[in-house]
Amino acid sequence: MPLRLFNTLTGQLDELTPSDGKALRMYACGPTVYDYGHIGNFRTFLQVDVLRRFLLLSGIPVRHVMNITDVDDKIIRNAAAAGVSIGEYTKVYEKAFFEDLESLRVERPEQIARATEHIDRMVQLVQKLAAAGAAYQAEDGSWYFRLKAFPEYGKLSKKDLSGMEDGARVDVDEYEKDSARDFALWKAAKPGETSWDTAIGRGRPGWHIECSAMAMEYLGDSFDLHAGGEDLMFPHHENEIAQSESVTHKIFARHWFHVRFLLVDGRKMSKSEGNFYTLRDLLLKGYKASSIRLALISVPYRHQFNFTFDGLIEAAAAIDRLRTFTARLKTGTFAAGENPELQAAALEAQADYIAALNNDLNTAEARAPIFDLLRAANTAIDQGSLFAGDRDAILAVLASFDRVFDVIEDHDAEPTRAALAWAEQAGRMNDVAPELLARQGLTDEAIDALVAERTTAKKQRNFARADQIRSELAEKGIVIEDSKDGVRWKRK
RNA sequence: GCACCGGUGGCGAAGUGGCUAACGCGCAGGUCUGCAAAACCUGUAUUCGCGGGUUCGAAACCCGCCCGGUGCUCCA
Numbered sequence: 247m248p249l250r251l252f253n254t255l256t257g258q259l260d261e262l263t264p265s266d267g268k269a270l271r272m273y274a275c276g277p278t279v280y281d282y283g284h285i286g287n288f289r290t291f292l293q294v295d296v297l298r299r300f301l302l303l304s305g306i307p308v309r310h311v312m313n314i315t316d317v318d319d320k321i322i323r324n325a326a327a328a329g330v331s332i333g334e335y336t337k338v339y340e341k342a343f344f345e346d347l348e349s350l351r352v353e354r355p356e357q358i359a360r361a362t363e364h365i366d367r368m369v370q371l372v373q374k375l376a377a378a379g380a381a382y383q384a385e386d387g388s389w390y391f392r393l394k395a396f397p398e399y400g401k402l403s404k405k406d407l408s409g410m411e412d413g414a415r416v417d418v419d420e421y422e423k424d425s426a427r428d429f430a431l432w433k434a435a436k437p438g439e440t441s442w443d444t445a446i447g448r449g450r451p452g453w454h455i456e457c458s459a460m461a462m463e464y465l466g467d468s469f470d471l472h473a474g475g476e477d478l479m480f481p482h483h484e485n486e487i488a489q490s491e492s493v494t495h496k497i498f499a500r501h502w503f504h505v506r507f508l509l510v511d512g513r514k515m516s517k518s519e520g521n522f523y524t525l526r527d528l529l530l531k532g533y534k535a536s537s538i539r540l541a542l543i544s545v546p547y548r549h550q551f552n553f554t555f556d557g558l559i560e561a562a563a564a565i566d567r568l569r570t571f572t573a574r575l576k577t578g579t580f581a582a583g584e585n586p587e588l589q590a591a592a593l594e595a596q597a598d599y600i601a602a603l604n605n606d607l608n609t610a611e612a613r614a615p616i617f618d619l620l621r622a623a624n625t626a627i628d629q630g631s632l633f634a635g636d637r638d639a640i641l642a643v644l645a646s647f648d649r650v651f652d653v654i655e656d657h658d659a660e661p662t663r664a665a666l667a668w669a670e671q672a673g674r675m676n677d678v679a680p681e682l683l684a685r686q687g688l689t690d691e692a693i694d695a696l697v698a699e700r701t702t703a704k705k706q707r708n709f710a711r712a713d714q715i716r717s718e719l720a721e722k723g724i725v726i727e728d729s730k731d732g733v734r735w736k737r738k
Numbered sequence: 739g740c741a742c743c744g745g746u747g748g749c750g751a752a753g754u755g756g757c758u759a760a761c762g763c764g765c766a767g768g769u770c771u772g773c774a775a776a777a778c779c780u781g782u783a784u785u786c787g788c789g790g791g792u793u794c795g796a797a798a799c800c801c802g803c804c805c806g807g808u809g810c811u812c813c814a
Contacts, residue, residue, distance in 0.1 A: 509807070564762055625777085
C-alpha cells in the first residue's frame with residue numbers, strides 16, 4: 247500500500263512515490279537563523295521528520311535537502327545591532343538549531359544548503375529569468391520578478407490575482423516596480439549592509455530566490471516533494487514556482503506538503519501575547535524532549551494543533567506507559583514458545599499503524615493499534631500466556647513504530663542536560679524549574695544504592711524505613727516499581 | 739470584507755453513509771500488593787455545536803444559523 251498524501255497543488259490525496267523510481271527527492275524550507283527556534287518551527291520540522299522517517303521505513307530512499315537562510319533583513323539588522331558580521335551572528339543560531347533538532351530527534355537531511363554559499367547560483371538564475379523576460383532591473387539596481395510573465399501564478403495557493411489592481415497598495419519602500427505585486431529577486435546594496443559584488447550588480451538575494459536556486463542545484467529542475475509551514479504557501483512557495491518554472495518550463499515540485507500552524511492555549515503564538523516558547527524554554531521548565539516530540543506529532547499535520555502544558559503532561563504519561571511496558575517485556579522471563587493470538591495481534595498492530603500512516607500520515611490513528619497491542623500483551627503477561635516468541639514479535643513491532651515516532655527509547659537525559667548547560671552559560675538559570683534542578687542532583691548510582699537499601703529493609707520487614715526511602719525518592723521524581731522480576735525505578 | 743479550516747465524553751483526538759463512536763490522558767470503583775507503583779477489569783458520549791432536509795439508514799451528504807481559529811503583510 248503506497249503513501250497517499252495531501253498535495254496542496256492538486257488539492258487531493260496523491261500517491262507519493264519517487265518519480266525516478268529510485269530515491270524520493272524532497273526539499274524542505276529550513277529556518278532563518280536569527281533567533282532560537284520556537285515550538286511552532288519545530289512542529290513543522292517534526293512533521294517533515296515523520297514523513298521522511300515513514301518513507302525510509304517503507305523502503306523508499308530519501309534525498310532530503312534543507313536550506314538555512316543565513317542572510318535576510320532581520321539578520322542584517324540584528325547583526326548590525328550586535329556589532330558583528332552576519333556570519334558570526336548566524337553561526338550561533340544555526341548551531342543552536344541543529345542542537346535543538348537533535349534534542350527532538352529530528353533526523354538530519356542528506357543535504358544542508360546555506361543561502362550565502364549559493365549566491366552564484368542565485369545570480370545565474372536571475373540572469374536566466376532576465377533572458378526569459380521574466381525579470382527586470384529597477385533604477386536602484388534591484389531586480390524584480392515580472393508577475394505578468396507567469397500566467398500560472400497563484401496555482402499553488404489558489405489565488406486569482408487577475409482582479410488585483412496594480413497600484414492599489416503601494417509600498418513606499420518598493421518604488422520602482424512595474425507592478426505592485428512583483429517581488430524582489432535581488433536587492434541592491436544599501437550603505438553599510440552586507441552585499442555581494444556580482445554580474446547583476448552589488449547587492450544581496452531576495453528571500454525566495456535561494457530556495458529555487460538551491461532546490462534545483464541539488465534535486466534537479468523537477469523533483470518530488472517540497473515541504474514547509476502553511477504560511478510559506480503564499481507568497482514564498484508561489485514565488486519559488488514562478489521563478490523556477492519561468493526558466494525551466496517544467497513542473498518545479500510535483501507534490502507540496504504544508505504543515506498547519508499551531509496555536510498556544512487556543513491563540514496564535516506571539517511574543518506580545520506572552521505565549522511564545524522556544525524548545526529551550528520548555529526543557530528548562532522540566533518537560534522532556536520526548537514529551538514535546540510526541541505532543542507535536544500526535545495531531546496530524548493538516549490539523550491545527552493547540553499546544554498546552556496539559557498536552558505535554560499527557561504525552562509524558564503515554565510515553566511512560568510505552569516505556570514501562572517495553573521494560574516489562576525486556577526484563578521479564580518468559581518460557582519458550584508462542585501464543586497464536588498474540589502473534590496475530592502483533593501482525594495486526596503492525597499492519598494497522600502502517601495503514602494509518604499511509605493514510606495521509608494519520609499519526610493520531612497510528613497510535614491506537616500500538617496501545618491495543620500493549621493492553622493485549624499486558625493481559626497475557628498477567629495471565630502467564632505470553633511466551634518468548636511473543637515478546638520478540640511485540641518488541642519488533644514497537645521498534646518499528648519507534649523508527650517513525652522515536653519516543654519509546656529513552657534519550658531524554660541528554661537534551662535536558664544540554665539545556666541546563668546552555669542556561670548556565672547564557673545566564674538563564676532563573677528560568678530553570680526548581681524541581682528540575684532537584685532531580686538533576688541524583689545520580690543513577692545514588693538511586694541504585696537507595697533502592698538496594700530499601701529492598702534490604704523490606705526483607706527485614708522494616709516497612710517504615712522502606713517507605714521513607716520510597717517517598718524521599720518520589721520527591722525527587724523517582725518512581726519505584728516492585729515486580730516479580732525485581733525492582734525497577736524510573737525518572738518521572 | 740473575502741477565503742479556508744474546525745466544533746465528537748472531564749480533556750486531547752480518530753472516525754466522512756450501515757459493526758457495541760478507536761486510541762491516549764484524567765477521574766471513580768475493583769483485583770493484585772505489607773502499603774504503594776505497575777498491570778488488568780468495570781464505569782465514565784444512547785450520542786457527535788444548533789435547526790431543517792436527503793436516505794431504508796447520517797457524527798459522516800445538502801441548506802441555514804451559532805461559536806472558535808487561521809490566511810489575505812514578515813512568519814514554520
